[in-house]
Amino acid sequence: MDKELFRLQGIRPVMLLLAGLSLLQSAAIIGQALLLAKSIAILFEGQAVQMAYQPLALFLVMIAARHTIVWLQKKVAGRFAEASSESLQERVLSRLFERGPRFAASEGSGKLVTLVLEGVERVRTYLELSVPRTLDMVFVTFPLLAFVYMQDVISGLILTVTMPVLIGFFIVLGLAARKQADKQWRSYRMLSHHFTDSLRGLATLRFLGRSKDHGETVGRVSDQYRSATMRTLRVAFLSSLALDFFSMLSVAFVAVGLGLRLIEGNFGFETALVILIVAPEYFLPVRMLGSDYHASLDGKEALGTIRTIIDSAATDEHKAEPQATDSQTSLTGVLDGTITLSDIRVVGENGRQVLGQVSAELGSNMRRVGIVGASGAGKSTLLGVLGGFSDPEAGVVQVDGQPITGDAKQEWQRQIAYIPQHPYLFNQSLADNIRFYEPEATQEQVEQVIRDVGLGELVDSLPNGCDEIIGEGGRTLSGGQAQRVALGRALLGNRPVILLDEPTAHLDIETEWELKQTMLSVLGDRRVFLATHRLHWMRDMDWIWVIDQGRLVEVGTYEQLVAQKSVFYRLLTAGAKGEKG
Known part of the structure; x- marks a missing residue:
């Protein structure tokens, strides 16, 4: 069983319940075999048909019980x-x-969207199938084997x-299938990444006359995914064939042994029939595990990727945690407090x-x-x-002597509004986009912010005003x-700290000057x-930091x-020479 499963919350009681259901299922299978063999033996020996009614009725009860247990397993696992x-x-x-x-930019937005949406759904399928199948391998297979030994040692x-x-063939083919599934999952994420970025940049590609070339690139990535999928399916079909072949061959060996001893008169017909009915059921869990293994392998890969993201963040927090010296998490003095950076070091x-x-x-005056x-100097x-x-490899950021780690980090981030170079606009109304930090803000508050950031004329020109859908x-x-719009979010959120990452780098001079005047007037004493x-x-x-090749080389006012x-x-x-040129 995958060790990652044991890290899931609540897995142990679920496994105990599923193990109990698997034991009940093995008892139902044995009951089926005994009752069906008895019914057939009665008819084979020429006894009255009425004598077979009771074991046949009980046989049907056992079938119903078995299917009920399987249904319960699916419900619990689901x-x-x-x-x-x-x-x-x-x-x-x-x-x-x-x-x-x-981090989102480094990983690729398309890949992360695929992981969070479709990847999580595949993880669900993986958990739903793998946990009960793995437990059946133990709590159904071994009781059936023990029962066969009780009936006949040779067959056992x-x-x-x-x-x-x-199992050896299953492992060998499973490793090959996993290798192919890794390639398929990477190809699928790459295809999703290309497709998402193509949709976002379609207007730009058409403007530059490169839409057809990019379409060919998407086509090549699609072919890679198709090829990876077909290779995975070939291995999956080969694995299923091998499992079915060897399980049937094993049952045939058992049947031949029983048949020879029946001919010699050294073995009872009803007992032989019971063993023949149980033998295929003995191999069924491993066959089902093999079949579902291929169906849910991409979910296992997605679970590993999700765990990597979660654990990497937890590791970063753990590295920063020993430097915390104050358990207090209140950062009430953000505006008037002293912000200190101590030996910050970041490695790519x-x-x-x-x-x-x-x-x-x-x-506080800065x-x-x-x-x-x-x-590339390290500003962003x-x-x-x-x-x-970004969590530094070494060093710590402090506000009034309190390290920004753990709970304090979460509190610090609630004080921050971030305005990137290309702010994302959600496919919602203009008002809802501005409510990003404050979903409960009133319409009057939104309209005031719209006027403050200079969007009043735009809103007046829209058919639906601030309820116009954008994005x-x-x-x-x-x-x-x-x-x-991003500036309006920051103002409405009333957050005391504003981070601006190249907010006007892509704007023309006139638009940048207008936006600059707006920003300087509305940011106030933040x-x-x-x-x-x-x-x-x-x-x-008020103060300037000059970064050169990852080092803080100068600090001071503009005049200094x-x-x-x-x-x-x-x-x-x-810069002045560049503008003159």
Whole structure:
């Protein structure tokens, strides 16, 4: 049995109940065999037909009992699978929100959507099938084997010897099937990723005249998935054939042995008939396990992927937890408190150091902090660390001396509003998009925020006003309008800390200037962290961090950094030359 199953909540009582039902099923099978053999023996020996009525009636009762037990097994396993898959879905979604947008971007949004929706459904199928089948292998197979030994030792030995051979073939073919299923699952996730990204970027692809080329790419990925699926099916069919062949061959060996002894008159007809009826039932659990193994293998792979995401986040929390020195989780002094970064170090997936030994301290008077540097310097990574989206390999972020770990991290993230370069607009009304942080906000509050962020003219021009559907499938908004929606979310949420990650990088100069004026006027005295390469913002910042190759090389006000004529000054002059050119 997969060891990952034992980590699921509530698995042990469910296994005990299913094991008890499996034992009852084995008793029903034995009862079936005894009663059916007795009925046939009565008729075979030429006795009155009426004498067979009672065992036949009891035989039907045993059949009904067996099917009732199987139905109960399915109900118990189904309810457990549904509850566990929903719990896993909630946990992985929670982890994805904790890890933040950088993790989602690195994994691929299409892959994560496939995992959370279809992957979780396949996990449910896997749990529903694998748990009862595995228990049947033990609590049905061994009681039947013991019963056969009680009837005839030779037949029991034949069944004992052939079962390991059958399991050996099952293991060999199962390993091959798992390898093919891994490839199929990767191909499926890649196809989903390509398809999702193609839908999102269809307008851009058509504008650039590359839609047909990208369509060919999707076609190639589809062919890879089709080929992987066919290879998996070939192995699955071969495995089923092997299991059926060897199980039938084993039953044939038992039948030949019994037949020879019946001819010699050394064995009773009714006993031989009982053994022949039980023998196929003895191999049925392993055959069912083999069949369902292939049907649910992709669910096992999905469970492993989900566990990797959940456990990686838990590991990051565990690494950060020993540095916590205060169990208090209240962060009431976010606006007026001191924010400290102590020896922050972040390592990328390829082992390259993204941030190295970053240490800084922000007093309560440093409300607006600009984070600047060349592309790839580590600005967004540092912003992710501040937001708790990226857990550092070493170091800690503190607010008034309290480490932002564990429960304090969750409380800190409830104080944060994040505005990325490309904010996501849900396929809902404009008002509901702005209510993202505050779902219970009134219509009057939403309309006030809409006016504050400069969306009043847009709303007046819409047929349904602020109830107009936007996002995918709805009315398309420009980049500047989408940023104003994101700004409205932050204002309505009334969160004291705002993280801005290149919010105007894709906007033209005029739109950027208008949005800049709006942001500066409505953000008020909130604490703002702005990561950008547009240096004209820095004149309005209280404090500036300059990142160069993952290190914090300069800090100070705009005037101080210009006077130093070092890294920031070179970035500033290079930007000025670029604009003149």
